[in-house]
Amino acid sequence: MAPIPQQDPVARVAGVPVDTRHWIGGERVASAAAFPDHSPVDGALLAHVARGGEAEAHAAVTAARDAFPGWAATPPGERARVLHRIADGIEARTEELARVETADNGALLRSHRRGVMPRAAQNLRHFADRLLTLNHEDFETRGHSNHVSWDPSGPAVLITPWNAPLMLATWKLGPALAAGCTVVLKPAEWAPLTASLLAGIAHEAGLPAGVFNLVQGYGAEAGTPLVSDPRVRRISFTGSVPTARTIAGHAAAHLVPTSFELGGKSPLLVFADADLDLAAGLAVEQYDNAGQVCLAGTRLLVEESVRDVFLEKFLARARELTLGDPRDEATSMGPNIHPRHLERVDGFVRRALAAGARPLLGGEPHTALAERLGGTYYLPTLLTDVAQDSEIVQEEVFGPVLTLQTFADEEEAVRLANGTRFGLAATLATGDPERAERVAAQLVAGTVWTNCFFVRDLSAPFGGSRESGIGREGGDWSFDFYCDLKTTVTAPAGWS
Incomplete structure (x- = not known):
């Protein structure tokens, strides 16, 4: 598709102002080109969204890398409080988020109001609270104590689909941020708008610059340089099997762990x-x-x-x-x-x-x-x-x-x-x-x-078998993915 020049960076969608620029290092960043975002409801043009590429991807990973040491060292209680403040912001803007997401992806407005947006906030609260109870009992080997800890792995790239954009963004963002990782979120180009609103909410909640970055654009232009960057230490993707194969190839070059939630034919x-x-x-x-x-x-x-x-x-x-x-x-x-x-x-x-x-x-x-x-x-x-x-x-x-x-x-x-x-x-x-x-x-x-459907506790493992995915998300399984688990073995008392 031929590039479209970036126009007014703020679009009005369902009566809500949405900044269509990227969010990198705590600032809005424009691109030379944009891509059109049309509503499936009536075909109307909603916005021209900043079309990121290699330069924006590199800048976002750099911002995430630079912010990582400070965020990783932030005490768990403070990280949890920031996540709860982001959840507060989502709840305060439920109506706006619901209207924008319905215009952008066509799902029912009443479902967004009553279920999806509350679940987006719940995702963040769940992992914030889970972080504070994350623990493994010490165990003993021939008098030596063994202690298990979860060390944040580094910058993570999160790639989300268009069918539940905000909910699935927070499903990945919650455990990644709680674990102490910094992130770059790449939303689907067919429904990118609530991700931009989320960036603003996170900033207002006091999330430090560079901890959460947003790069918009097409997969080949924005996604590929993100998943190819050797500074990235985790990749979480929800989408199609063919795209997962492509991402896995790039991740394999740098031995980057991946979490894939892929298709189904249930x-x-x-x-x-x-x-x-x-x-x-x-x-x-x-x-x-x-x-x-x-x-x-x-x-x-x-x-x-x-x-x-x-x-x-x-x-x-x-x-x-x-x-x-x-x-x-x-x-x-x-x-x-x-x-x-x-x-x-x-x-x-x-x-x-x-x-x-x-x-x-x-x-x-x-x-x-x-x-x-x-x-x-x-x-x-x-x-x-x-x-x-x-x-x-x-x-x-x-x-x-x-x-x-x-x-x-x-x-x-x-x-x-x-x-x-x-x-x-x-x-x-x-x-x-x-x-x-x-x-x-x-x-x-x-x-x-x-005898039921779509009922799941957020503490339960979620993922697929065969070509439906790799890994599990939810509860402690998410922390296992976004962290490097460490065992510290200490000799018996009286050592010298």
């Missing part, structure tokens, strides 16, 4: 003994955020004997979904993020239909709504008559597209559920506790939900 298993009303509700819930949720159980696997009853209940609930403007309280599903992404989603569906799949619901963009609002809307879709080895079953669509398959018994259910290269999550509905325990133990997944 199963939702419905057994005949399940509460089918509950199961149908769980299945329809997978359309949340227009299907743009990595954890979504997009493969519905239903026991043959209850297929028709389940399908009737599912379709009745799914047809109650209201697709529309995410700022409207009555809307239950908003747009997809970008015209290119909408084309990608539709391409998956069209190829599946050409291969013999049959649509039971949707199957195409909502053209009338798009013409009226101007945004990128796709009908909630359910496809059946799909083969296990087909593209639509094996590849992540990341849109409001589910598939329906049936199984004859528990063994086949597990085989189908585990039959992809992913392993991020799984959901199962059953009325038999023993079956739930037995099946969950066999599923390849980082998280398994039984």
Whole structure:
């Protein structure tokens, strides 16, 4: 894309002023060029955002490196207090953050107000509090004491996706800052605006200059120099498998540890003994955020004997979904993020239909709504008559597209559920506790939900198996990643 000159650095988005420059070393930094940021809600141009590259990436890592010794030496109690003040700032600006993020990524305004922004603040508070209880009991070896400590590793690069920009930024930022690392955040170019607001909030909370830096731009231009910099000591990325492979190659050159939370093609298993009303509700819930949720159980696997009853209940609930403007309280599903992404989603569906799949619901963009609002809307879709080895079953669509398959018994259910290269999550509905325990133990997944969905304590490990990721985040696992663990062994008393 041809460079666009940087214009007025402050854009007004949903009535909120947003500085579109980078945040490096405690200052706003402009770039010679900018990139356009359009709203998926109506296609409107929201802002021209500073388009960073090698120079900005180098400056941000330099600022993070220079600030690291001071932040690492800051007592844990003070680091925790700063994180709590940032959380206070998020809570004080919940309405503004919610409006900007809805305009920027198209997720429901009411969800941002009631769930997403409060969770963003909770992420920071959780790791601030966790830091103060981080401890491992000393242990003894032949009279020698062994003490375990967590030493901050150094500057960290955090790369976040567009489907939950602020929440996932704080999910990474919280433990990194609590651990004593300094950070450079590179947000997704399709939804970068709340990251800029977060930089301002962190500054107002008293976070020292250079501890948190923000570089905006495209992956090849801004992301590559960040993950290639030998001064970076940790890289945390949430996004696609192909991008993770590229990042891993750069990280390997300098042996930089990485944490990857990647794609999913998660199963939702419905057994005949399940509460089918509950199961149908769980299945329809997978359309949340227009299907743009990595954890979504997009493969519905239903026991043959209850297929028709389940399908009737599912379709009745799914047809109650209201697709529309995410700022409207009555809307239950908003747009997809970008015209290119909408084309990608539709391409998956069209190829599946050409291969013999049959649509039971949707199957195409909502053209009338798009013409009226101007945004990128796709009908909630359910496809059946799909083969296990087909593209639509094996590849992540990341849109409001589910598939329906049936199984004859528990063994086949597990085989189908585990039959992809992913392993991020799984959901199962059953009325038999023993079956739930037995099946969950066999599923390849980082998280398994039984008769529920999207419930997780922040202390629990989160991540994926197989190509769904590397490592775990949450609780002490996050500190293990952002720190170098040290064991100090001391001889018995009386040494000389």
